[in-house]
Amino acid sequence: MSSQTKFKKDKEIIAEYEAQIKEIRTQLVEQFKCLEQQSESRLQLLQDLQEFFRRKAEIELEYSRSLEKLAERFSSKIRSSREHQFKKDQYLLSPVNCWYLVLHQTRRESRDHATLNDIFMNNVIVRLSQISEDVIRLFKKSKEIGLQMHEELLKVTNELYTVMKTYHMYHAESISAESKLKEAEKQEEKQFNKSGDLSMNLLRHEDRPQRRSSVKKIEKMKEKRQAKYSENKLKCTKARNDYLLNLAATNAAISKYYIHDVSDLIDCCDLGFHASLARTFRTYLSAEYNLETSRHEGLDVIENAVDNLDSRSDKHTVMDMCNQVFCPPLKFEFQPHMGDEVCQVSAQQPVQTELLMRYHQLQSRLATLKIENEEVRKTLDATMxxxxxxxxxxxxxxxxAFQHSRSTESVKSAASETYMSKINIAKRRANQQETEMFYFTKFKEYVNGSNLITKLQAKHDLLKQTLGEGERAECGTTSLLNITLCAFS
Amino acid sequence: MSSQTKFKKDKEIIAEYEAQIKEIRTQLVEQFKCLEQQSESRLQLLQDLQEFFRRKAEIELEYSRSLEKLAERFSSKIRSSREHQFKKDQYLLSPVNCWYLVLHQTRRESRDHATLNDIFMNNVIVRLSQISEDVIRLFKKSKEIGLQMHEELLKVTNELYTVMKTYHMYHAESISAESKLKEAEKQEEKQFNKSGDLSMNLLRHEDRPQRRSSVKKIEKMKEKRQAKYSENKLKCTKARNDYLLNLAATNAAISKYYIHDVSDLIDCCDLGFHASLARTFRTYLSAEYNLETSRHEGLDVIENAVDNLDSRSDKHTVMDMCNQVFCPPLKFEFQPHMGDEVCQVSAQQPVQTELLMRYHQLQSRLATLKIENEEVRKTLDATMxxxxxxxxxxxxxxxxAFQHSRSTESVKSAASETYMSKINIAKRRANQQETEMFYFTKFKEYVNGSNLITKLQAKHDLLKQTLGEGERAECGTTSLLNITLCAFS
Incomplete structure (x- = not known):
């Protein structure tokens, strides 16, 4: 029959079922492998991070020690040189102050990098090893729970297998009972047909007791088979119901496992991993940011000192330090000879005319000189x-030089920049020294001019005073000077 | 005479003058010494700074190389491990992303410190050596100018000496001429007294020619001496005037030198020193600030990645990567046995009553279980x-750990802080693991409960559906389920 060929045989069904179970088991095993691999990757990552931070801590310590040594080398030099009196007040000078602050900053950087080492070794690495412990422990515990979940799944599928087999058995028995019943019914029918002929014969030839007992037998058998069939059919129905209910339960359980439990299992493995790792990275970041803040504070102090580099103030400091070397000497006093009672310029005749002449010569000379020197001063100022x-x-x-993103990986050399290229430096220095030379030439010229002016001015002023007094002594209403000035003009 | 004792002798005046000149010369020499010392201090400072930056550059390079080596060690490890398929997509996971960024930052720091080395070696040190050249050159030129100033001063004082001596000489001559004149006047007076007597006698006894010639002689001598005296007095007056005028000029010149020229001389020595040094320090500061900015940018990238550490997203990534391992299997299908045409739960009598009973049992069991499991879930959530x-x-x-100013020089150990003290860590970890253990216990309980609920719920739902359909098949207006539910309640 064609319908017969469509039926799967028991063995086929079992084989299919077993294949499906096997596939699930394989998946469950693979899931564990995946979780294990994930945990192993994490442990590897944590180990790498620990190694990284251990080595970075070493590098920070080396760096810190080098900086400390560097600062100490110059600090001890300063301490020993301070014993000399002259050096003692050097720190008052602004460039020296900058230098001391650079050394101070170096020590500060040294300490900060030592702190970085400390934090990496005693905080970051400790955290990382704890996270490793956590990963191992959580994977173990999660696997335990996972195994229990898997057992539960297998239990459910085993139950399904059992109830399916039971259904198969009762259904087979039900079929067999049915066919037996059908056979009995056929026999009864056959007997009935026979006894129908017989009845007609009996009506004609009387009953035969042998045949009556045979019919009874067949009926009894049929009843028995009917009962057996009903019983088996009920059993089969119950078994099928059980199978169907278990099927629903199994599918629900599997579905729950794949949709929720696996995810929960991964969550168990992950428990706190990201949070703890984040805290570890944040410790690292906190250390680095704080290092940076400290560095920045120190640099700001230096920058402030650089802003305060002041040649004028330093000059006064130096002149104060060498006070007796720079203080002006006593004035030369007039030394009268042998009781000479005249101690002022005498502007009486016969020298008066000569002095007046001299005064006017001085005056016109000074006017010329001042104009000339003012020109020199203007050039000097412009050159300065x-x-x-x-x-x-x-x-x-x-x-x-610090642009990473815009340039490629290779960092530009700071020396290759325009502002520090050798040709530019040479040009700029040549230019600067030329200007400087010109400045000094003009400066000498100016100093000579102003020296001459100073001396002539002093003589001029003294003559003016003397001639003025001479005039006042004569009680004239018009100044002698004015008269002569008019005469000369 | 008392007035005679007050007069200084020529020798005294000369000695005093020479002492004053000597004092000034000494000061001038000392001023040069002071300028020289100042220049030497600057050269020493510049040499120290060069040495410092040369060594610092070395330290930066060592640090840079160590960081580069460190980053390369792990980067090459990552490159080789990426050849394995599983590792290939690891970078998609947020913790691995953080790790790669930490390595990236390490390379960035390495490059930045190499740049620092470059700037120190090829910029800062070059500048410092140029400033040294400048200091030497400027000191030389300033000294040249200073010497000229000093020569000028000495020239002025020499002139003063000369005119003072001239005055002394003419004054001495003037005194001598005066005394000679006075002598002649005395002789004349004597002669006059004599000739007075004589005149009277002459009136009585006639002239004597000898006496007349003697008077004439005396008068002639007196006139001569008078002329000499007047001449010397004029010479003396002129010499005194010259002395006084030169005195004023000398004092003015010395005053100008001490008040202006010395200061200008120091300015010449200083020319550009502070400005050039400031630019050098600013180059150093610019490098350090830029290093810091670059470092900060890198840290911000890491911080952003740490903010994005996300277990949920990572879980999905992992499940996507192992897609076939986590995808739910096909549902178990009902396998009808040997052409069994019933493939649904049968709820006809005689099993109907039993199924109903079972349904109600499931329902009440589920209600209890759900309440119980909800309690477990609440505990679980609180524990989480x-x-x-x-x-x-x-x-x-x-x-x-980075507080320098507030604490003393010694830096607090990061490990000694409360958050990383060993006792605190141990306490916290014990507490955490205890909570974790409790969580897992409750989680197992919850999973078991929900597994049971899932299975029973599936059966319950199927029964509900079946019994509902059975009822609908009977076309009753009231649900069979509802009736029985009322009966059971």
């Missing part, structure tokens, strides 16, 4: 301004 | 919250 512009050019920004 | 609080405690701020 040019020099100042050269000396204060803002050529110190090296931020280009 | 406690765990989360423990796992996300903000214990990563290490800023205390």
């Amino acid at each position: 301004q040019t020099l100042q512009d050269m000396l204060t050019v803002e050529d110190f920004d090296v931020s280009d | 919250q406690t765990l989360q609080d423990m796992l996300t405690v903000e214990d990563f701020d290490v800023s205390d």
Whole structure:
């Protein structure tokens, strides 16, 4: 029959079922492998991080020690040189102050990098090893729970297998009982047909007791088979119901496992991993950020000192330090000879005319000299301004050298930049020294001019005073000077 | 005479003058010494700074190389492990991403410290050596100018000496001429007295030619001496005037030198020193600030990655990576036995009553189980919250370890802080693991409960559906289930 060929045989069903179970078991095993691999990757990561931070801590300590040594080398030099009196007050000078602050910053950096070492060794690494412990412990516990989940799944599928087999058995028995019943019914029918002929014969030839007992027998058998069939059919129905209910339960359990439990299992493995790792990274970040803040504070102190580099104030400090060397000497006094009672310029005749002449010569000479020297001073000022512009050019920004993102991996050399290229430096220095030379030439010229002016001015002023007094002594209403000035003009 | 004793002798005046000149010369020499010492101090400072930055550059390079080596060690490990398929997608996981960024930051720091080395060696040190050259050159030129100033001063004082001596000489001559004149006047007077007597006698006894010639002689001598005296007095007056005028000029010149020229001389020595040094320090500061900015940017990238550490997203990534391992299997299908045409739960009599009974038992069992399991879930959630609080405690701020100003020089050990003290760690971990253990116990309980609920619920739902359909098949207006539910309640 065609319908017969469609039926799966018991063996086929069992084989299919077993294949399906095997597949699930394989998946469960693979899931554990995946979790294990994930845990192993984490342990590897944690180990790498520990190794990394251990080595980084070492590097920080080396760096810290080198900086400490560097600072100490110069600090001890300073301490020993301070024993000399002259050096003692050097720190009052602004460039020395900057230098001391650079050393101070070096010590600060040294301490901060030592602190970094301390935090990496005694905090970050400790945390990482604890997270490793946690990963191992949580994987173990999660696996325990996972195994229990898997056992539960297998128990459910085993139960399904059992109830399916039971259903198969009762259904087979039900079929067999049915066919037996059908056979009995056929026999009865056959007997009935026979006895129908017989009855007609009996009506004609009387009953036969043998045949009556045979019919009874067949009926009894049929009843028995009917009962057996009903019983088996009920059993089969119950078994099928059980199978169907278990099927639903099994599918629900498997579905729950794949949709929720596996995810929960991974959560168990993950428990706190990300949070603890985040705290570890944040400890590292906190250390690095704080190092940076400390560094920044120190740099700000230096920058402030650089802002306060002041040649004028330093000059006064130096002149104060060498006070007796720079204080002006006593004035030369007039030394009268042998009781000479005249101790002022005498402007009486016969020298008066000569002095007046001299005074006017001085006056006109001074006027010329002052104009000339003022010209020199203007040139000097302009040259100084040019020099100042050269000396204060803002050529110190090296931020280009730190551009990672914009440039490729290779860092530009700071020396290759325009502001520090050798040709540029040479040009700039040549230019600067030329200007400087010109400045000094002009400065000498100016000093000579002003020296001459100073001396002539002193004589001029003294003559003016003397001649003025001479005039006042004569009680004239018009100044002698004015008269002569008019006469000369 | 008392007035005679007050007069200084020529020798005294000369000695005093020479002592004063000597004092000034000594000061001038000392001033040069002071300037020289100042220049030497600067050269020493510049040499120290060069040495410092050369050594610091070396330290930066060592640090840079160590960091580069450290990053490369792990990067090459990652490259080789990526050849394995499983590892290939690891970078998608948030903790691995953090780790890669930490390595990236290490390389960035390495490059930045190499740049620092470059800037120190090829910029800062070059500047410092140029400033040294400048200091030497400027001191030389300033000394040249200073010497000229000193020569000028000495020239002025020499002139003063000369005119003073001239005055002394003419005054001496003037005194001598005066005394000679006075002598002649005395002789004349004597002669006059004599000739007075004579005249009277002459009136009586006639002239005597000898006496007349003698008077004439005396008068002639007196006139001569008078002329000499007048001449010397004029010479003396002129010499005194010259002396006085030169005195004023000398004092003015010396005063100008001490008040202006010395200061200008120091300015010449200083020319550009502070400005150039400031630019050098600013180059150093620019480098350090830029290093810091770069470091900060890198740390911000890591911090962002740490903020994005996400277990949920990682779980999905892992489950996607192992897709076939985590995808739910096919449902178990009902396998009808040998052409069994019933493939649903049969709820006809005689099993109907029993199924109904079973349904109601399931229903009440489920209600109890759900209440119980809900209690377990509540405990579980509360425990998870406690765990989360423990796992996300903000214990990563290490800023205390970087407090320089507030604490003394010694830096506090990061490990000695409360958040990382061994006792605290142990306590916290014990507490955490205890909570974790309790969580797992409750989790198992919950999983068991929910597994049971899932299975019973599936059976319950199928029965409900079947009995509902049975009822609908009977076309009753009231649900069979409802009736029985009322009966059972």
